[in-house]
Amino acid sequence: MASSSSSSRSINGRKASEIFQGQALLYKHIYAFIDSMCLKCIVELDIPNIIHNHGKPIPLPELVSILKVPETKFDNLGRIMRYMSHNGFFVIVKTQEETEEAYALTAASELLVKGSDLCLAPMVECVLDPTLSGSYHQLKKWIYEEDLTLFGVSLGSHFYEFLNNNPDYNSSFNEAMASDSHMIHLALRDCNFVFEGVESIVDVGGGTGITAKTICDAFPKLKCIVFDRPQVVENLSGSNNLTYVGGDMFQSIPKAEAVLLKYILHNWTDKDCIKILKKCKEAISSDGKKGKVILLDMVINENKDDQRLTQIKLLMDVTMACLNGRERTEEEWSKLFTQAGFQDYKISPLTGLLSLIEIYP
Structure with a gap:
């Protein structure tokens, strides 16, 4: 059995507790892309609109029924909803009957309700498009290029040239910028x-x-x-x-x-x-x-x-x-x-x- 003093012994000048905190921070960043992908998922599934149109917090069984999710994936969607609730996109409340939990919108997910005056769903869809977000895998290569932008490295042209040559992406970008402009209106009021x-x-x-x-x-x-x-x-x-x-x-x-x-x-x-x-x-x-x-x-x-x-x-x-x-x-x-x-x-x-x-x- 290790002596009690071994737990306080330093490694590379750091206590074990400090190293474990470092590990937690490292894992947080390794898996940070999951945050973006879960956000993209709830927008693609139109979950904020479903809850909004429901008119009250929605239990998971009703949500999966509306989405026609296969029974084998009920639990998987529940995990995503629980995680996004922990991150502030939904609030988990008890139904009036107090028999089950239901999901309500927060200020963040209200900004994802399509058709509302303040909707940033187009920003999510534009920024997290695989062609654009995938460019960030080229950061190392970009660092060694003297003059090229990241998109110059990954897409072969400056971002705005890419938009000019790709009407669909240009339209998506314009919609994203327009959605952000609505937020600026609120600020300019x-x-x-x-x-x-x-x-x-x-x-x-x-x-x-x-x-x-x-x-x-x-x-x-x-x-x-x-x-x-x-x-x-x-x-x-x-x-x-x-x-x-x-x-x-x-x-x-x-x-x-x-x-x-x-x-x-x-x-x-x-x-x-x-x-x-x-x-x-x-x-x-x-x-x-x-x-x-x-x-x-x-x-x-x-x-x-x-x-x-x-x-x-x-x-x-x-x-x-x-x-x-x-x-x-x-x-x-x-x-x-x-x-x-x-x-x-x-x-x-x-x-x-x-x-x-x-x-x-």
Whole structure:
């Protein structure tokens, strides 16, 4: 029998308890892809909509009946539901009869109800598409390539070139971005001060115009231009104060009093961001007037944000690195603004992840 002192003996300078914690962390990351695949599974099975349409928490037997799951897989679906409940996507409650457990939606799974005003299911479907998510198996190869993006390594072209050449993926990506724009509307609801007094605005990379339409509804006298790749806007129709223009933001941006860049600059290198910001500065500085550029983007702040929020921001930073982009700290943002010729900026909180940054020439 080992002596009691052996359990406290260090291995490589670490206690056994510390090594076991390390093992648990390692296994958590080894199997982290299961989180994404379970999320994809409940979206593909339309489980959030089934519970929503049920009108009350649904017991597992009713769920498997609706889904027509083979009896041999009842337990397997139950395991997935239990795991996703543990992760915050469902709440397990007792039925009114107190005879069995049932599953209810949470704030997270409500965002997966298709057809609702705030639905991020298209984001799940786009990001977890095997062609795109499979690219991350090439991280090692990408690290050794001097200039290629991750998708350049795995798909043979930059991500946006891939979208241009693959209409189905382009459509999926546009739907994902549109779903995210609905979330931004919720955040902008209390930010009317940003647009008050502005007579014209260009939403660069504005997609199908969801954010622009929200702004136009709130400010009917505001002239709004949605500016995006020609493939995105070519079949879209505007209205009295909303127009669509196709083009390349690296060449020129339509002139306006304000330029909106929502989730744009994190896609690009510092060098490219400076080019884009300079084009923005040209667009808002015509006729001797000086407007402003409005950014909706992340600001990494490890000293003030809690650990969980910082983890998500740093995770997104790795994701954007694969596009040769990045998430930035305030110091990194400030440096970009100065190099692009801007004199001042103001950062306001918007959501837990996003900040609103106003930049002045």
